[in-house]
Amino acid sequence: MRLTLILAIISSFLYPLAAQDSQRILSGIILDISSGKPITDVNILTKKQRVGTASDSSGSFQLRINSKEDVLLIRHIGYFQKTIALASGSKNREIRIQLEPKTIQMPEVGVQAERIENEPQTFRLSGRFLKEIPDFSGESLAAVKTFPGVSSNNEMSNQFSVQGGSPDENLILLEDVTISRSQRIRSSSHENISPINRMLMHDMSFTAGAYPAPYGERLSSVLVTRYRKSAPKKITGEAEIGFLNISGMIAGQPDSSLYWAVAGRYADRKMVLGTLQTEGELLPRAYDAQAVVSYRPSAKTHLLLMAIHGKNQFESKPVSFVSHANIGLFQFNTYITDYSGYENFSHTRSIGSAIFKARLGQNFYLKQSLSLSISEEKEDVDKQFETSVFLFLPTIGYAEEPQIVNDGLVRRLDILQQRTTQTKTQLTWQMSDSAALESGIEFEHNRFSDDLDEFEQEGAARIAGAAAVSGYIFDYSAKSELTTQTVSGFASLRLATGIVGLETGLRLSHYQPSDELIIKPRISVTISPSSLTKFNLAYGRYSQPAGYHERRMESGRFLENGAAQRASHVVAGLQHFSRKGTEYQVQLFYKELSNVIPYKTDDLFIRYQPELNSTAEIYGASAYWKGQVTQNMTSWFSYTYLFGEQDISGEGKSRLPFDQRHTFSCVIQDNMPRFPNSKAHVRFLLGSGYPYTFEGILYNPVTGQKEKLTGQRNALDLPFYRRVDIGYSYDFELKNARQMRVSFDVFNIFDFRNILGYGLISNSLGQTEIFRYNLSRRFYSAKVNFVF
Numbered sequence: 001m002r003l004t005l006i007l008a009i010i011s012s013f014l015y016p017l018a019a020q021d022s023q024r025i026l027s028g029i030i031l032d033i034s035s036g037k038p039i040t041d042v043n044i045l046t047k048k049q050r051v052g053t054a055s056d057s058s059g060s061f062q063l064r065i066n067s068k069e070d071v072l073l074i075r076h077i078g079y080f081q082k083t084i085a086l087a088s089g090s091k092n093r094e095i096r097i098q099l100e101p102k103t104i105q106m107p108e109v110g111v112q113a114e115r116i117e118n119e120p121q122t123f124r125l126s127g128r129f130l131k132e133i134p135d136f137s138g139e140s141l142a143a144v145k146t147f148p149g150v151s152s153n154n155e156m157s158n159q160f161s162v163q164g165g166s167p168d169e170n171l172i173l174l175e176d177v178t179i180s181r182s183q184r185i186r187s188s189s190h191e192n193i194s195p196i197n198r199m200l201m202h203d204m205s206f207t208a209g210a211y212p213a214p215y216g217e218r219l220s221s222v223l224v225t226r227y228r229k230s231a232p233k234k235i236t237g238e239a240e241i242g243f244l245n246i247s248g249m250i251a252g253q254p255d256s257s258l259y260w261a262v263a264g265r266y267a268d269r270k271m272v273l274g275t276l277q278t279e280g281e282l283l284p285r286a287y288d289a290q291a292v293v294s295y296r297p298s299a300k301t302h303l304l305l306m307a308i309h310g311k312n313q314f315e316s317k318p319v320s321f322v323s324h325a326n327i328g329l330f331q332f333n334t335y336i337t338d339y340s341g342y343e344n345f346s347h348t349r350s351i352g353s354a355i356f357k358a359r360l361g362q363n364f365y366l367k368q369s370l371s372l373s374i375s376e377e378k379e380d381v382d383k384q385f386e387t388s389v390f391l392f393l394p395t396i397g398y399a400e401e402p403q404i405v406n407d408g409l410v411r412r413l414d415i416l417q418q419r420t421t422q423t424k425t426q427l428t429w430q431m432s433d434s435a436a437l438e439s440g441i442e443f444e445h446n447r448f449s450d451d452l453d454e455f456e457q458e459g460a461a462r463i464a465g466a467a468a469v470s471g472y473i474f475d476y477s478a479k480s481e482l483t484t485q486t487v488s489g490f491a492s493l494r495l496a497t498g499i500v501g502l503e504t505g506l507r508l509s510h511y512q513p514s515d516e517l518i519i520k521p522r523i524s525v526t527i528s529p530s531s532l533t534k535f536n537l538a539y540g541r542y543s544q545p546a547g548y549h550e551r552r553m554e555s556g557r558f559l560e561n562g563a564a565q566r567a568s569h570v571v572a573g574l575q576h577f578s579r580k581g582t583e584y585q586v587q588l589f590y591k592e593l594s595n596v597i598p599y600k601t602d603d604l605f606i607r608y609q610p611e612l613n614s615t616a617e618i619y620g621a622s623a624y625w626k627g628q629v630t631q632n633m634t635s636w637f638s639y640t641y642l643f644g645e646q647d648i649s650g651e652g653k654s655r656l657p658f659d660q661r662h663t664f665s666c667v668i669q670d671n672m673p674r675f676p677n678s679k680a681h682v683r684f685l686l687g688s689g690y691p692y693t694f695e696g697i698l699y700n701p702v703t704g705q706k707e708k709l710t711g712q713r714n715a716l717d718l719p720f721y722r723r724v725d726i727g728y729s730y731d732f733e734l735k736n737a738r739q740m741r742v743s744f745d746v747f748n749i750f751d752f753r754n755i756l757g758y759g760l761i762s763n764s765l766g767q768t769e770i771f772r773y774n775l776s777r778r779f780y781s782a783k784v785n786f787v788f
Helices: 002-018 127-132 140-146
Strands: 023-032 043-046 052-054 060-066 070-076 079-086 093-099 122-126 170-174 201-208 221-227 235-242 245-255 258-268 281-298 301-317 321-327 331-359 364-393 403-432 435-458 472-497 500-512 516-530 533-544 565-577 583-594 599-602 605-608 614-630 633-648 652-655 662-672 675-687 695-700 705-710 721-733 739-747 755-762 768-774 779-787
Touching: 043 060, 043 675, 052 060, 052 675, 070 093, 079 093, 140 201, 140 221, 140 662, 614 662
Parallel strands: 023 093, 170 221, 695 755
Antiparallel strands: 023 060, 043 052, 043 070, 070 079, 122 201, 201 221, 235 245, 235 779, 245 258, 258 281, 281 301, 301 331, 321 331, 331 364, 364 403, 403 435, 435 472, 472 500, 500 516, 516 533, 533 565, 565 583, 583 614, 599 605, 614 633, 633 652, 633 662, 662 675, 675 721, 695 705, 721 739, 739 779, 755 768
16 A cells, blocks of 8 residues: 555656646547447556546546547457547547457357346356455455355465355355365365366356255355356466465467366465464465366357366474463463474365256257266374473572473374265256246265374373372274265246246255255245346255264264254345446345254364254344445445354254354455556455354363363354455556556555464363464565466
8 A cells, every 4th residue: 555655646746747738638438349338447548648547337437638649548358459549639529439358259058248247145256357356365265255144264264154154054166066175174274275266267156045946955155156168369378476376377269169278276375374383383285287178069069178186285383382370479380382293184186077068959958067076185193292381489480490291192194085976967948038947957976985093192290299180091093984975856947027036946855874855945036126226035945964074973983874954044135236336235134954063173173063953043134335435446345244043952052153243344446547557455354253162171170180171162252353455456568468467465464363263281280271373464475467
């Protein structure tokens, strides 16, 4: 922002010099030559005078220039550049400009247009707009975290919670391929980059709650992403290098029937992120490579092939930390805990898919997809610690030699392999322009193989005169295999009659090994009293079978036949557009859940409790505003309130783990008319703290032993999550339609100390210390993006 201010000051001094010549006003409107619709955010620049502006949401612009001869440059990333000669003269002028889109129009099985509008309850973003969203990580899923009803208090992870549900409850689709999260997550911190590559994306569609029948088997939301299937020229590409990652993409379209693309990414954030132990060293790294081939042998058929291979890897080397305690009135102790060893986690994933589309008749369409995913998760922990105390007395000061009061070790080796096969057949009958019927059948088969060895020990008392304290030992080994299977069928009818739109459907799912058949009706009604206003009311029933680790109890025993989790959703929404294009959305939501699988965190490790019977209730409201805070630059604000409560048999009621009562986020963008290729942004995130439960190995004075003790479930709150990021970027137009963007970002500029969780440590004197797991502090990032 300081750079933006400096440039603005310089511009204010330069502008009066240019104004000495006689002035004239140049105004006009910019339209898409194909659709006739106005184009927003088009850069308009005079070549000699270097005076510029950008078109607003109605495609209009206005420039004040001198009377001399000049050339007008019109540029937009999605359209071919255009130049217009301006003759000398003092008369005001109004012009109409039409731009040709770069996107190639494909016949029959076509590509959705770049101009995408939201619907009530559903948000859609084009691939071009996704690239414009400011984000330090370059992660494609970061855009979802700005939507209403979505929360995420962890910048290290691509996870997100929707309307109080857990991250596992979100269905993420890349084309027709379900993208699953890691089965064994360390409180959602062991994620780096998702398999979705932003450089390849065409568009994204996100629906929170009460989504239609063609999608399942998740409880909270559905996110559909699609890759591009055409290129603006025979060979095109993009490269990006920054402090956090390196990525590149090259694509080609030798003719109208064939498109191909390959892309790769490498992320290494060890220089900027710090988590786990307060002073520990975390080394997160990730890479992936992807290939896409789109082939259209005829106007009626289309084949899409995709291949993905990637690995997320985390290495941690915990080090010492120091704490202090007062013992009585005159005795003070200093504790030093020395760690040795390591904590490593890796997740390797390979995905291959084929999707075939065909037009069977004038109004009948077929889509057939097949995918195979193979993954391996490996957790390797071998960590030892030793706690020493320096005794302090007023008469002698610190004791010369420290006394060892606690020691222990943690060893864990877990190798989990998963093989998933998915097929989907879908038929669409386009009965008329206002009616369509979709039906289909899906099959998913999962095979898990797990080899786990886990050992945890803390030592007994070592100081003479201390209480007789016994040590703590936990030892568990298991080899497990599990096969799950889901067969689903669905039918969905869409009707549009006058001001009323209706989408109703039915989905049936059969799960193994629990042998459950679940019927799930869904309906959504939209009323549009005008072209600018829509009301929506939706209801649906949903279900989700338990994942692999959700079936393992805390004792280590496996619960294979656990019932699927179920939910009923009711969502009511209002969407309104102003005449200037500003968007307003308000939404109310209610969810009722049964067969919920509770879980708790143990040293940030998620441990599920499928043996507990639980129900839950979630309700709340969200608001969204999208428009122009500053002229020609899109900004957006969102706020969500929710209440989530679970009722666990034998425990009673408690807050849900993702019950974040208040969430506020906004992105404000700005540019300077005299520097039309520049852009500055501020991102603000504020969220009330998630609930948490204190748990640790503590001294029990009743038994005189160390025991794993747990406090009341989710009775405490983490502090508010606060973060402000700022950034600045500048676009350079190079020869032969090449483009380069240089950007600089400051993450967490105010250096807020956000917390991921707490941990406990107990020594042999029966004293307990609390330490915290920190999230990222302030750091700086810069990157250069080049498009050719």
